[in-house]
Amino acid sequence: xxxxxxxxxxxxxxxxxxxxxxxxxxxxxxxxxxxxxxxxxxxxxxxxxxxxxxxxxxxxxxxxxxxxxxxxxxxxxxxxxxxxxxxxxxxxxxxxxxxxxxxxxxxxxxxxxxxxxxxxxxxxxxxxxxxxxxxxxxxxxxxxxxxxxxxxxxxxxxxxxxxxxxxxxxxxxxxxxxxxxxxxxxxxxxxxxxxxxxxxxxxxxxxxxxxxxxxxxxxxxxxxxxxxxxxxxxxxxxxxxxxxxxxxxxxxxxxxxxxxxxxxxxxxxxxxxxxxx
Amino acid sequence: xxxxxxxxxxxxxxxxxxxxxxxxxxxxxxxxxxxxxxxxxxxxxxxxxxxxxxxxxxxxxxxxxxxxxxxxxxxxxxxxxxxxxxxxxxxxxxxxxxxxxxxxxxxxxxxxxxxxxxxxxxxxxxxxxxxxxxxxxxxxxxxxxxxxxxxxxxxxxxxxxxxxxxxxxxxxxxxxxxxxxxxxxxxxxxxxxxxxxxxxxxxxxxxxxxxxxxxxxxxxxxxxxxxxxxxxxxxxxxxxxxxxxxxxxxxxxxxxxxxxxxxxxxxxxxxxxxxxxxxxxxxxxxxxxxxxxxxxxxxxxxxxxxxxxxxxxxxxxxxxxxxxxxxxxxxxxxxxxxxxxxxxxxxxxxxxxxxxxxxxxxxxxxxxxxxxxxxxxxxxxxxxxxxxxxxxxxxxxxxxxxxxxxxxxxxxxxxxxxxxxxxxxxxxxxxxxxxxxxxxxxxx
Numbered sequence: 001x002x003x004x005x006x007x008x009x010x011x012x013x014x015x016x017x018x019x020x021x022x023x024x025x026x027x028x029x030x031x032x033x034x035x036x037x038x039x040x041x042x043x044x045x046x047x048x049x050x051x052x053x054x055x056x057x058x059x060x061x062x063x064x065x066x067x068x069x070x071x072x073x074x075x076x077x078x079x080x081x082x083x084x085x086x087x088x089x090x091x092x093x094x095x096x097x098x099x100x101x102x103x104x105x106x107x108x109x110x111x112x113x114x115x116x117x118x119x120x121x122x123x124x125x126x127x128x129x130x131x132x133x134x135x136x137x138x139x140x141x142x143x144x145x146x147x148x149x150x151x152x153x154x155x156x157x158x159x160x161x162x163x164x165x166x167x168x169x170x171x172x173x174x175x176x177x178x179x180x181x182x183x184x185x186x187x188x189x190x191x192x193x194x195x196x197x198x199x200x201x202x203x204x205x206x207x208x209x210x211x212x213x214x215x216x217x218x219x220x221x222x223x224x225x226x227x228x229x230x231x232x233x234x235x236x237x238x239x240x241x242x243x244x245x246x247x248x249x250x251x252x253x254x255x256x257x258x259x260x261x262x263x264x265x266x267x268x269x270x271x272x273x274x275x276x277x
Numbered sequence: 278x279x280x281x282x283x284x285x286x287x288x289x290x291x292x293x294x295x296x297x298x299x300x301x302x303x304x305x306x307x308x309x310x311x312x313x314x315x316x317x318x319x320x321x322x323x324x325x326x327x328x329x330x331x332x333x334x335x336x337x338x339x340x341x342x343x344x345x346x347x348x349x350x351x352x353x354x355x356x357x358x359x360x361x362x363x364x365x366x367x368x369x370x371x372x373x374x375x376x377x378x379x380x381x382x383x384x385x386x387x388x389x390x391x392x393x394x395x396x397x398x399x400x401x402x403x404x405x406x407x408x409x410x411x412x413x414x415x416x417x418x419x420x421x422x423x424x425x426x427x428x429x430x431x432x433x434x435x436x437x438x439x440x441x442x443x444x445x446x447x448x449x450x451x452x453x454x455x456x457x458x459x460x461x462x463x464x465x466x467x468x469x470x471x472x473x474x475x476x477x478x479x480x481x482x483x484x485x486x487x488x489x490x491x492x493x494x495x496x497x498x499x500x501x502x503x504x505x506x507x508x509x510x511x512x513x514x515x516x517x518x519x520x521x522x523x524x525x526x527x528x529x530x531x532x533x534x535x536x537x538x539x540x541x542x543x544x545x546x547x548x549x550x551x552x553x554x555x556x557x558x559x560x561x562x563x564x565x566x567x568x569x570x571x572x573x574x575x576x577x578x579x580x581x582x583x584x585x586x587x588x589x590x591x592x593x594x595x596x597x598x599x600x601x602x603x604x605x606x607x608x609x610x611x612x613x614x615x616x617x618x619x620x621x622x623x624x625x626x627x628x629x630x631x632x633x634x635x636x637x638x639x640x641x642x643x644x645x646x647x648x649x650x651x652x653x654x655x656x657x658x659x660x661x662x663x664x665x666x667x668x669x670x671x672x673x674x675x676x677x678x679x680x681x682x683x684x685x686x687x688x689x690x691x692x693x694x695x696x697x698x699x700x701x702x703x704x705x706x707x708x709x710x711x712x713x714x715x716x717x718x719x720x721x
Contacts, residue, residue, distance in 0.1 A: 032563070033567075037541065037567075126372065130369075130373065133374075213365070214368060217376070218353055229361075232356075234357065236535055237331070237332055237556075237559075238332050239560070240563075
């Protein structure tokens with residue numbers, strides 16, 4: 001009984017989460033006129049043709065602006081998450097494995113950073129970046145996304161649990177320096193946590209919208225979220241954008257899905273790793 | 278330009294609060310006269326930045342750049358004004374790095390004025406003399422009635438008329454209404470046919486303001502010292518009571534405007550009329566493609582038999598933002614952009630703008646018949662409407678908030694709790710509260 005109840009609840013929620021994506025998929029295969037005149041959750045007769053037609057228009061509209069936005073997003077999210085992960089890992093590792101004065105104080109300050117919403121920081125960041133003339137540059141979006149208080153927290157917890165002190169001492173006895181120990185030994189032990197941090201950062205930067213909205217003016221620098229938003233706000237003037245925004249939204253979640261699938265192996269093994277010690 | 282006011286996110290509300298606390302020193306209009314006249318041409322070539330969201334504006338600017346090597350203009354685009362660009366302007370003005378020129382809708386201009394975000398162009402060469410080239414009421418929008426003051430160059434306007442399904446009216450043997458009384462009577466007949474005469478747009482409060490505007494009402498007035506807020510004037514009340522009556526009798530639908538369902542209801546013939554602005558012509562033809570050739574355009578229904586007044590919905594200006602180092606060149610460009618026949622024609626073709634310049638009537642793109650409207654020369658109707666718009670209408674400095682408050686009330690009225698009039702009363706009170714809290718003087 002309780003089992004079937006659980007299945008039912010899960011089924012309902014699965015439906016709840018998947019329906020919008022299904023709608024996105026079916027609607028991507030329609031022309032502007034068909035969006036309003038056909039069944040919203042099912043395909044039309046020539047779905048495939050229209051879909052490729054929409055895709056073609058998406059990537060050619062405005063001199064291939066959308067492709068540019070995708071590349072920008074990939075750059076912001078990919079490189080940002082990579083560097084962000086390395087910084088968070090080093091920071092968390094240091095907090096976990098080295099004893100020094102003010103360690104807990106620093107950790108608490110970092111932790112409180114988790115509580116501050118990114119939107120509240122956007123305007124102060126804009127004013128600071130204006131002062132140093134960094135607004136409307138890629139760095140304006142890139143620099144703030146390098147820090148991840150949550151990543152530091154996760155890295156510390158994980159390093160404390162998965163990197164044995166004995167191993168570090170053995171490495172030191174063998175003559176390995178601290179930096180070499182970190183990169184060649186500790187990071188491997190921390191790999192599942194690092195993958196998690198990377199994924200979190202990647203998704204956060206990919207979906208970040210408010211910071212680019214405030215910082216950027218040149219649409220060649222837009223990430224895909226802001227670009228689609230700008231298009232969407234112009235639908236009333238250029239109705240053909242309606243189908244492009246929908247196909248664009250579908251295309252823009254593909255990299256996230258790929259990132260999850262590709263890293264799932266490391267991720268799910270990590271989730272269970274520390275659980276039965 | 279039309280805007281979607283519903284999209285003001287919570288995040289924006291928070292940011293505006295921060296921004297306002299940083300620059301609430303606005304509201305001082307005494308320096309207006311002193312500023313004018315300080316508009317000197319710069320030495321040597323200059324590059325101007327222009328932020329707009331009108332599609333195709335980059336192409337229009339290319340025309341200018343080709344002829345003016347010494348004054349080059351860079352176009353930057355972003356989301357629609359109320360979807361973020363205005364807030365960005367305010368942030369940039371505060372940080373001292375705003376673009377030289379920005380597109381600003383008329384209803385947002387007073388907000389920029391109150392926060393001291395605009396350069397006064399009255400002293401710039403050619404600006405004061407340009408008044409005659411623009412439709413009277415649009416010029417009133419950019420001067421706020423101040424002496425020696427021109428805060429922007431009018432760009433486009435949205436005179437209103439009535440789009441209607443000529444074929445359905447004829448088939449059903451119903452007269453096309455010319456007064457609001459006839460309109461209400463037609464609404465009942467059309468309901469009996471199983472359709473709606475029109476849709477009441479809950480969130481397009483500026484559409485409702487256009488109705489009040491037609492009726493000779495004024496929501497705001499500014500005597501140079503303080504603001505008079507009057508959302509509940511007798512003219513406003515008449516409009517509210519009228520639509521409340523149609524709503525209560527279920528004679529109008531209440532779909533969210535410009536949504537897919539809304540488009541579909543036009544496409545399927547469930548809506549027989551749409552009292553809307555000139556830019557609505559393309560909204561309709563793209564949203565309801567199956568009804569091509571069946572529509573026609575007539576003047577708005579009148580409050581008095583034989584009356585000749587029209588409302589306005591939308592429209593925007595090209596403003597020179599505070600802190601621009603080259604106001605003279607920026608003004609020169611803005612004048613060209615909004616009066617040059619070639620520029621106007623291209624802006625209409627690519628961006629759908631209906632120019633605020635009087636010369637619009639002579640443009641070829643507005644001369645011919647439009648196929649979607651059965652070959653009717655619809656722009657003649659709008660050109661006449663444009664001349665019938667009351668020139669003295671003033672927007673308040675906190676329109677976004679007023680829209681949100683009134684729209685919330687409208688939503689409640691549609692849901693059956695409260696009336697449109699109560700929504701206006703509530704909006705009135707909240708607007709006054711908001712002005713007072715920003716230290717903007719309100720006359721009691």
